Amino acid sequence: xxxxxxxxxxxxxxxxxxxxxxxxxxxxxxxxxxxxxxxxxxxxxxxxxxxxxxxxxxxxxxxxxxxxxxxxxxxxxxxxxxxxxxxxxxxxxxxxxxxxxxxxxxxxxxxxxxxxxxxxxxxxxxxxxxxxxxxxxxxxxxxxxxxxxxxxxxxxxxxxxxxxxxxxxxxxxxxxxxxxxxxxxxxxxxxxxxxxxxxxxxxxxxxxxxxxxxxxxxxxxxxxxxxxxxxxxxxxxxxxxxxxxxxxxxxxxxxxxxxxxxxxxxxxxxxxxxxxxxxxxxxxxxxxxxxxxxxxxxxxxxxxxxxxxxxxxxxxxxxxxxxxxxxxxxxxxxxxxxxxxxxxxxxxxxxxxxxxxxxxxxxxx
Numbered sequence: 001x002x003x004x005x006x007x008x009x010x011x012x013x014x015x016x017x018x019x020x021x022x023x024x025x026x027x028x029x030x031x032x033x034x035x036x037x038x039x040x041x042x043x044x045x046x047x048x049x050x051x052x053x054x055x056x057x058x059x060x061x062x063x064x065x066x067x068x069x070x071x072x073x074x075x076x077x078x079x080x081x082x083x084x085x086x087x088x089x090x091x092x093x094x095x096x097x098x099x100x101x102x103x104x105x106x107x108x109x110x111x112x113x114x115x116x117x118x119x120x121x122x123x124x125x126x127x128x129x130x131x132x133x134x135x136x137x138x139x140x141x142x143x144x145x146x147x148x149x150x151x152x153x154x155x156x157x158x159x160x161x162x163x164x165x166x167x168x169x170x171x172x173x174x175x176x177x178x179x180x181x182x183x184x185x186x187x188x189x190x191x192x193x194x195x196x197x198x199x200x201x202x203x204x205x206x207x208x209x210x211x212x213x214x215x216x217x218x219x220x221x222x223x224x225x226x227x228x229x230x231x232x233x234x235x236x237x238x239x240x241x242x243x244x245x246x247x248x249x250x251x252x253x254x255x256x257x258x259x260x261x262x263x264x265x266x267x268x269x270x271x272x273x274x275x276x277x278x279x280x281x282x283x284x285x286x287x288x289x290x291x292x293x294x295x296x297x298x299x300x301x302x303x304x305x306x307x308x309x310x311x312x313x314x315x316x317x318x319x320x321x322x323x324x325x326x327x328x329x330x331x332x333x334x335x336x337x338x339x340x341x342x343x344x345x346x347x348x349x350x351x352x353x354x355x356x357x358x359x360x361x362x363x364x365x
Contacts, residue, residue, distance in 0.1 A: 037102060040123045044191060048102075056102075057095040060128065064093055067192055073184065075144065077198040077206075082144045089140065090133035091188070097129040130189045137181055145175040148198070152211035157218050157250070157361070159348055164222050164361055172209030180205045217252065220343040220363040228297040229357040230289060230319040240278075240286025241356055244269075245349035247276040248294070252346050253339045256307075267347075269294070269328055269335040288313055288327050289320070290349065291335040293358045296324040298337055301345070301360040307338040 037056055039049040046063045048056035068091055073084040102124070152172030158165055180198070183205050187196045198205050232238055251272055256265030269291055278287070295310050313327035328335050339345055345362035 038124060041102060042123065042125045043098060043102070043128055044125070053099055056099060060093065060095060060098065064128065064192065068092065071192070073188060074195040075184075075198065076195050077148055078200040080147060081195075082147065084137075084140055084144075086192075089136045092131050094129040094131055098126070101126050101129060127190050128192070130185070130192065132185060132188070134181055137184065138177060141175065141177045141180050144180075145177060148173065148175045148206070150174075150209075152209045154211045154213040155215045155218055157221065157346060159224070159359060159361070162224065164224065166215065166218055169211040169214045171211065173206050174209055176205055176207045213252070217344070218346075221346055221361055223362060223364040225345065225360045225362045225364065226297045226299075226301040227357065227359045228293055228300075229355050230293045230296075232289070232351070232354045232356060233318055234285065237286035237289060238351075240284050241289055242351050243276060243278055244273055244287045244290040245351050245356060245358075247272045247278060248290070248347050249349040250346060252344055253337075254344045255342055256338045256340060265339045267337050267339070270331060273328075283327070283329055285317075288325075289317070289356060290358075291328050292317070292320045292324050292326045293356050294335070294347070294349075295326050296320065297358045297360050299324070301362070302341055302365065303337060303345075303360075304340040307340045309334075309336045311335075 036050055036052050037048045041047070041049045043056075043060050046060055048059055051059060068086045071086050073086065075082040075084060150172045153170035155169035156167040175198075183198075184196055187194065200206070232241060248269065251267065253267045254265050269287075273287065291310065292313070295308065298308055299305065310326045311329070311333050312322075313325040315325075315327075316322060317325055326335060327333060341362060343363040345360055348359040348361060350357050
């Protein structure tokens with residue numbers, strides 16, 4: 001009798017499992033036929049489980065319509081934040097594409113999703129498909145780029161109490177707008193309510209701007225190689241002297257490289273004077289004093305004398321001996337030198353207390 005009861009119980013249990021499986025299978029087939037989402041299906045935090053297509057779309061729209069109408073993309077970057085209204089860039093949700101994403105892209109994906117939902121109670125989470133007007137987004141990012149941009153700072157070198165002092169360079173940054181568009185599209189598709197972060201070290205959206213002069217460029221420039229001063233005896237020449245001194249101050253002249261371009265390691269007075277809009281069409285005693293003082297400083301710097309090309313000034317002056325008296329005349333008569341040392345040199349020119357002082361700074365042997 002006990003054996004018969006046990007058999008009946010097992011048969012009943014098997015029949016119950018078969019009935020449940022068939023029922024669940026019928027539910028899956030019914031849901032698949034009716035286009036319903038499987039249980040435990042979420043569009044971010046919106047539960048659309050067991051809803052047909054139109055009901056699911058309506059529920060998603062009810063949740064996101066207020067966010068799209070009144071919400072913003074909060075872009076956080078080092079030093080500030082930028083709030084971008086969704087309405088300013090025509091942000092919309094493609095509800096049909098979102099539902100297609102829920103069903104899957106491969107044949108059978110939708111059925112597998114239903115089986116997982118009904119039989120295994122597995123959650124399925126997707127993000128809404130968000131579309132943005134990229135043209136309008138780029139215009140807004142152009143505005144943001146001005147806030148984010150930081151110009152680079154060159155490494156600095158100066159003289160203090162006769163000694164060389166250096167300060168480090170600082171890299172600049174600018175917004176890579178193409179990549180910023182992609183990052184924003186990616187992030188808002190993941191979560192419309194989360195901020196978009198452009199972190200300081202994020203090289204994908206923030207491009208570095210290298211300074212023109214880095215500390216590495218100043219390696220080995222640690223010593224005053226030579227110095228020469230002349231008195232400014234004629235105040236009529238003072239403005240020209242100041243302009244020319246400013247033009248050549250802190251000019252870095254790299255070592256000459258025979259394998260490099262012809263002008264590598266070559267200094268031209270006329271070149272730097274022209275950059276400061278100095279007039280070169282006639283004789284200028286102020287310019288002559290600057291090149292004469294520069295020549296005097298260079299003669300004791302260690303640079304090969306033959307590498308200095310200058311024209312002697314036949315007019316005697318009261319500020320320097322005739323041995324150093326030089327002239328620049330118009331654009332044809334220049335003062336040039338080639339750096340024959342192993343390291344770069346920097347020219348320091350200063351006007352102070354009616355005196356012009358030029359220092360040549362580099363690395364002592």
